[in-house]
Every structure is written in C-alpha cells, then in structure tokens.
Amino acid sequence: MKYFATALILTSLLFLTPKVVAQEATQVSTQSEQKDIDVVEGLLESNKSDFKAIPTKDFTRPKNQQQKVEYLGVQTQNFYTDLGAVQRNYMPKMGRWLLSGGLTLLPSDSFYRTFGLSFKTSYHFTETWGLELFGSAFTSAARDEVAKIESVQNLDISNLSYIKQYYGLNIYFNSMYGKTSLLGKKIIPFEIYQTFGIGKIRTQNYESSAFQIGLGDLFSLSRSTTLRVDLTWAFYSTKNYVNEQQAANSIFLTISYGRFFPEPNYR
Numbered sequence: 450m451k452y453f454a455t456a457l458i459l460t461s462l463l464f465l466t467p468k469v470v471a472q473e474a475t476q477v478s479t480q481s482e483q484k485d486i487d488v489v490e491g492l493l494e495s496n497k498s499d500f501k502a503i504p505t506k507d508f509t510r511p512k513n514q515q516q517k518v519e520y521l522g523v524q525t526q527n528f529y530t531d532l533g534a535v536q537r538n539y540m541p542k543m544g545r546w547l548l549s550g551g552l553t554l555l556p557s558d559s560f561y562r563t564f565g566l567s568f569k570t571s572y573h574f575t576e577t578w579g580l581e582l583f584g585s586a587f588t589s590a591a592r593d594e595v596a597k598i599e600s601v602q603n604l605d606i607s608n609l610s611y612i613k614q615y616y617g618l619n620i621y622f623n624s625m626y627g628k629t630s631l632l633g634k635k636i637i638p639f640e641i642y643q644t645f646g647i648g649k650i651r652t653q654n655y656e657s658s659a660f661q662i663g664l665g666d667l668f669s670l671s672r673s674t675t676l677r678v679d680l681t682w683a684f685y686s687t688k689n690y691v692n693e694q695q696a697a698n699s700i701f702l703t704i705s706y707g708r709f710f711p712e713p714n715y716r
Contacts, residue, residue, distance in 0.1 A: 539638035540669040541713045542573035542623075549677050551705025553585050558699065561589040561611045567703050571621055579621035581644065585701070587612050610652040610687045612699060617648020617659065629668075638669040650685045650699075659685035672713055679703040 548570055555563040565587035573579035589611040625641040644663035649656065663681035670676060681701040686694055 540667070540672050540675065540709070541576065542579070542709065543576050545573055545709045545711065545713070547571045547573070547675075547707050547709050549675075549705040549707030551677070551703055553587070553701050553703040555587070555612065555699055556702055558589075558611065559592075560595050560609050561591055563587050563589040563611055567701075567705060569705070569707075571619075573621070577623045579623075581619040581621050581646075582617075583619065583648075584614075584616035585703075586614055589613075610654065610697075612650055612652055614651040615648060615659070615683070615701070617646055617661065619644040619646035619661070619663070640667050640669075641665070642667065644679075644681070648683065650683065650687075652687055655686070655688045655694075657686040659683045667707075673709045675707045675709070677703075677705045677707050679705070 548568075550566065550568045553565050553567040555561075565585055567583065567585040569581055569583040571579050571581035595609075621642060621644055623640055623642045626638070627640070628636050628638050631637055642665050644661075644665065646661060648659045648661055650659045651657075661681050661683040663679055665677065665679040668676040668678075679701070681703070682698065683701065684696070684698045687697045688694055
C-alpha cells in the first residue's frame, strides 16, 4: 500500500510538471510582450509632437463669384478717357494717315502697253472707314499688233485713245482681317478692303469723268509699314478713231509701298 501511494504521487508529478512549466513560460512570454508594447507606445507618445498633420483641401467651399463689370458709364467718366478696345489688329489705322506710292499697270489695254506711277493719301476715321485721294501718271507704247496692222494693212490707227492721267477720291471700307504664312517661316497679318468713288481720266485727246470700284489688300510689314495691292475698275468716256464719244472702261493694277503716320499708341 505504501508503495502504491508513492507510485501514484510520482505519476501525478510527471503529468502535472510540464503543464505548470508551460503555464509559467506562457505567463513570462506575455509579460515580455506587454513590456515591449509599453516601450513602443512610450516612444510614440514622446515623438507625437514632432509629427504634423497634412492639410487637406476643402473642396466643399463655394468659389468666389466674379464681379460684373458695368460698361455703360465708361464713356462718361473722365478717368476712362484713355481706354481703347482690345482687338486682334496688328497694324491699327484709326486716326492715322497712310502715304503710299508704287507702280500701276493697265492689263486691259489691248493696243498699248500702259504703265506709270501712282500716289495715294488716305485718312482713316475708324478701323473700317476712310477717305483716299489718288493720282497717277502714265506712259504708253504701242504693242506689236498695232505695228503689224499699220504695216500690213496700211492703216493709220494713231487716233486710238490711251490714258495719260488718272486722279480722284475714294471711300475706303475695310471688310476683313486675316493672317498668312510666308514660306512657313513668318506670319504676316493682312486686311482686305473695298474702294468706290469718282475721278477724272485724261487721254491724249479727251478728258472725262470716271466712276471706279476697287478691291485691295494690305500686307503688314510692321505696325506702320505695309505692302499694298490694288485692283481698280474704272468706267469713263472717250473718243474713238472717228472722233465720236463712246463708253470705255479700264482695269488698273497697282503695287505700292505705304507708311502710316503717326506711330500707334503702344499699351
């Protein structure tokens, strides 16, 4: 009996000892982990003041509405007398003079090669409207066809009329602005305009009133210089080879160089 009790105690110790050791080991491990967690939390609390929160944008806040500008009283206020309209116009014309001069040809003359010099002076009241004075002087030479008619058919055609002078007044109307490219290297602003007016045409034997309409183009070389191309169609009266009055018309092609005065206001 004594030996049985002793064996029972030894057996109990064998089974209970590992369980107690495991519980103690688990308790020690838990205490160690808790200690590590406490250390980390202490470090985070000590460095918390060094961190700054990243500001976030408030997308819910309504945007400020732009104030409306009143233009009704602009012209009546002395403070705004220097205001000007903002335009995509490289070479302004309003309030400026244009002086131009160049060469004029008459491609419509069938019997004479007629060419001469042309001069124009214009004033522009606005960017659209202006007045223009012009004058041209011509010289003529008979074409080869005239010489053949005189030599072969033995006819005298010296009474055929040719223009010697042309001058008058035009109304200038600008209808279109644009830009073109020069060989893909430079942008040249231009404007297309129309002219219509009255004038005087003097031939070698007659002087007549004329009515003319025209189409032209201004190519801006700078803000004050321009290359000008004009095509004008004039209607007038002249006398034929038997000295009878008859209606006539001629086309004038003019290429000229022009300059505006004074210089524009740079803003």
